[in-house]
Amino acid sequence: MSILNLLNPSKDNLQSNLYLGSFLVGISLLDVFLNSFLKLNITSFLPSIISILLPFFLGMFGLHLMRIEFSGIKNLDRLNKNINTNNFNAALTLLIIFLIIKAIPPVISWMILDANISGDSKDACTGSGACWTYIKVWFKRFMYGMYPNEQIWRVNLAFIFLVVLAFVGFITPQKYRNLLTLYYVVIYPIIAFILIYYLISGGEFGLEWVETGAWGGLSLTFIVSFFSLIFCFPLGMALALGRRTELPIIKYVSVGFIEFWRGVPLITVLFMSSVMFPMFLPEDFFMDKLVRVIIAISLFEAAYVAEVIRGGLQALPRGQYDAAKSLGMGYWKMHIFVILPQALKLVIPGMANTFLALVKDTPLIFVVGLAELAGMLQMAKTNPKWLGYAMEGYVFAAIIFWIICYAMSKYSYNLELKYKTDR
Amino acid sequence: MKLKKILPQLATLFVVILIFGFFTMNAQLNMENRGIDFGYGFLTQESSFDVQFSLIEYSGSDSYGRAYLVGLLNTLLVSVLGIIICTIIGVIIGIARLSPNYLIRTTAAWYVEFFRNIPLLLQIFFWYYAALRALPLPQDAEAIFGSSYLTIKGFYTPSLIWKNLDIFIYSVIAAIIAIIFVRIHAKRLRENEGKHLPVLNISIAILFILPILTFFFGGVNVGYETPELKQLAKTSFKFEGGLSIPPELLSLVIALSLYTATFVAECVRAGIQGVSKGQREAAASIGLNRKQVLNLIIMPQALRIIIPPTTNQYLNLTKNSSLAAAIAYPDLVLVFAGTALMQTGKAIEIVSITMLTYLTLSLSISFFMNWYNAKIAIVEK
Incomplete structure (x- = not known):
């Protein structure tokens, strides 16, 4: 009778089932834990295959015993509802927990316990873990490329200015609020260009000239994505409006432009900008490679931005257009004051995704010889003094990019909530 | 009113033509100066470079078209x-x-x-x-399922050697066509008479039985070739044979x-x-x-x-x-x-x-x- 009760857990023998179940689950977790963290196998007296599978079956049986509906114990009910609804879910739960326990020790020991960070040459890396010394030594290169060390303050200063100027929107008095769009679309890019041209590039005001070939690292990623972002947005907006007009020539030019750029991979666009585009320019006309790349990326992303904005324009109800027209507004007035503010609000998530894609696409400029972060990693990896630390470099870059992109996506999510208007 | 519609279009057209014209003119000038001629004739010329990995037969003596x-x-x-x-x-x-x-x-x-x-x-x-x-290096690699190897030089696994592969492929195509007919028939049956055929089971059965039959009657046979470890030099090893990725x-x-x-x-x-x-x-x-x-x-x-x-x-x-x-x-x-x-x-x-x-x-x-x-x-x- 008691055996039968054990196999069919019910509320009647809640206590015994609960104790036995949690005991079994505890044993199984302990076994995996000891195995993974302390390299102890407490079931080594069993044949190996049973020894490996034992914690899983113990855990399964334990969870089975604990699966009692409406037990009245709040935590147990929550546990059953969330991770232990049936045998299949229990199995997956156990596998995930085991996997996490198994994965933690090697990751932690590689990243922290066995890792080295002291010293400034390869000899300092004696542990079996990661060699963070490599990152430490190369840090300036990863951030600023081949930019001269004593001039790095110029890059920092330029970025600080840009960030501060970007926050102007938050402190403007109410009176000048309506000038903000003008500021962000026209004035800010011009200031940014001047700042980067005179401060980072130099050549005037007693600042040493640094050619764009020496720019690199994460700061180049920022410069390229920043300018492409600024240029692609107005262009994309114009294309979206162009695609929606009734004027056939403008419409088909826009459609052709959008479909062309959306149909080709960015890498071929970059190839085009670096090998084919110079052929299209007058012979004595020199355009810097970085400028060409920024133009290429802007044109490419503008097509995607256009499609996103078009989605927003299409999603607006016809009534908005009709109402604006009935008030006697012309095309531009209608779009600037009625249509675009609403449409742009609708497309915030799509825009954020496009900008995220832009930031994630910038490492590609490495194929035309501009060494931003990924490119610098390639360079550092093949440096004869530092062979064999590819993994550390990629983990470092992945963490940086992940933080940037994750922050952007979370920010856009908040923006979306903030501007959400109920209809 | 008319003008308001035509003018922007003309302006767009003008700008587009201007840009294209400017580029074409420059391209012509540049190519003339550098002595390059424009044309797709090179596609039939000998490419004289090798490609590491290709699905079709290719060597340096083939044309650029084939390289493409x-x-x-x-x-x-x-x-x-x-x-x-x-x-x-x-x-x-x-x-x-x-x-x-x-x-x-x-x-x-x-x-x-x-x-x-x-x-x-x-x-x-x-x-x-x-x-x-x-x-691991090829010589240190451990076998997965006895005959596949995951090494630093790629993944090696046994390749299948088919006899009369074409007959097998025809049978698979025939099976797919048969399944389409079964589906159409099942749909008609469902809509006209309300009967349900177990379409999925029938499809799976056809897909397996028809190709298997060709092994018995069509002379189809399949063997396999396992990758073998070959020693090239004292410390250099390589897998040969089989399918390599x-x-x-x-x-x-x-x-x-x-x-x-x-x-x-x-x-x-x-x-x-x-x-x-x-x-x-x-x-x-x-x-x-x-x-x-x-x-x-x-x-x-x-x-x-x-x-x-x-x-x-x-x-x-x-x-x-x-x-x-x-x-x-x-x-x-x-x-x-x-x-x-x-x-x-x-x-x-x-x-x-x-x-x-x-x-x-x-x-x-x-x-x-x-x-x-x-x-x-x-x-x-």
């Missing part, structure tokens, strides 16, 4: 493999994100957040330069499918969530069983939401496969826009062919998608 074909086929190979794997992972993760199990849901969500937010190029580099470099292809497919799977997963999740709860309840209330609810009510509606954005992701995967050039996998961009361009110097011709190829691929798929969307759109009365 090699690159295109390699691109398509990566894309097809990537699409298959990313669909499998994406569907699993997408469904897992809706699981009632908290742990599974969270793990799936972190998978998506993790792989989506790291640039694809970095992921490819990671797999190629870091992860796959940690694999180079590490470039391996890392490219892994990175592309893991990355794209996150987007597919989001499409799948959105599609399943997009079917309103009322549909399920309504279907249950008219007496359909669970399987019928899923097959006849939920899936057709969910697929309508899932398929268009997912195709877009497949297209992105195909375009992203051009990143292969960064790790020297001989795809279209590397073979044609890389090596061939360096050798011939015909920048305009080669870049334009490469772009046109991708453009044709994308446009044909998007035309197909527009047609498909129009076909499956819900016609409201």
Whole structure:
């Protein structure tokens, strides 16, 4: 009778089932834990295959015993509802927990316990873990490329200015609020260009000239994505409006432009900008490679931005257009004051995704010889003094990019909530 | 009023013509000055470079046209493999994100957040330069399932040697045609007489039985060749024979499918969530069983939401496969826009062919998608 009760857990023998179940689950977790963290196998007296599978079956049986509906114990009910609804879910739960326990020790020991960070040459890396010394030594290169060390303050200063100027929107008095769009679309890019041209590039005001070939690292990623972002947005907006007009020539030019750029991979666009585009320019006309790349990326992303904005324009109800027209507004007035503010609000998530894609696409400029972060990693990896630390470099870059992109996506999510208007 | 409409159009046309004219003029001048002539004649010339990995016979004495074909086929190979794997992972993760199990849901969500937010190029580099470099050398590799080897030089697995392969392929095609007829018949039966045929079971049976029959009657035979470890020099070993997958292809497919799977997963999740709860309840209330609810009510509606954005992701995967050039996998961009361009110097011709190829691929798929969307759109009365 008691055996039968054990196999069919019910509320009647809640206590015994609960104790036995949690005991079994505890044993199984302990076994995996000891195995993974302390390299102890407490079931080594069993044949190996049973020894490996034992914690899983113990855990399964334990969870089975604990699966009692409406037990009245709040935590147990929550546990059953969330991770232990049936045998299949229990199995997956156990596998995930085991996997996490198994994965933690090697990751932690590689990243922290066995890792080295002291010293400034390869000899300092004696542990079996990661060699963070490599990152430490190369840090300036990863951030600023081949930019001269004593001039790095110029890059920092330029970025600080840009960030501060970007926050102007938050402190403007109410009176000048309506000038903000003008500021962000026209004035800010011009200031940014001047700042980067005179401060980072130099050549005037007693600042040493640094050619764009020496720019690199994460700061180049920022410069390229920043300018492409600024240029692609107005262009994309114009294309979206162009695609929606009734004027056939403008419409088909826009459609052709959008479909062309959306149909080709960015890498071929970059190839085009670096090998084919110079052929299209007058012979004595020199355009810097970085400028060409920024133009290429802007044109490419503008097509995607256009499609996103078009989605927003299409999603607006016809009534908005009709109402604006009935008030006697012309095309531009209608779009600037009625249509675009609403449409742009609708497309915030799509825009954020496009900008995220832009930031994630910038490492590609490495194929035309501009060494931003990924490119610098390639360079550092093949440096004869530092062979064999590819993994550390990629983990470092992945963490940086992940933080940037994750922050952007979370920010856009908040923006979306903030501007959400109920209809 | 008329003028207001014509003037901007004329201005646009004028600017477009001006830009194109300016570029063409410059291109002509530049090419004249450098002594390059424009033309696609080079495609039939001997290419005289080798390609590491190709699906068709190719050597340096073949033409540039054939090199283009090699690159295109390699691109398509990566894309097809990537699409298959990313669909499998994406569907699993997408469904897992809706699981009632908290742990599974969270793990799936972190998978998506993790792989989506790291640039694809970095992921490819990671797999190629870091992860796959940690694999053992050929002589130290341990066998997987007795005869496959995962080494630093690639993945080696037994290859199948077919006798009368064509007959086998014909039988598979015949089986597929038979299944289509069965489906049509089943649909007619369902609509006219209300009878249900177990279409899935019949299809699976046909798909297996017909090709198996060819082994007995069609003279089809299959053998296999296992990879053998050969010693080239004192410390240099190599696997020979069997099917070998180079590490470039391996890392490219892994990175592309893991990355794209996150987007597919989001499409799948959105599609399943997009079917309103009322549909399920309504279907249950008219007496359909669970399987019928899923097959006849939920899936057709969910697929309508899932398929268009997912195709877009497949297209992105195909375009992203051009990143292969960064790790020297001989795809279209590397073979044609890389090596061939360096050798011939015909920048305009080669870049334009490469772009046109991708453009044709994308446009044909998007035309197909527009047609498909129009076909499956819900016609409201």
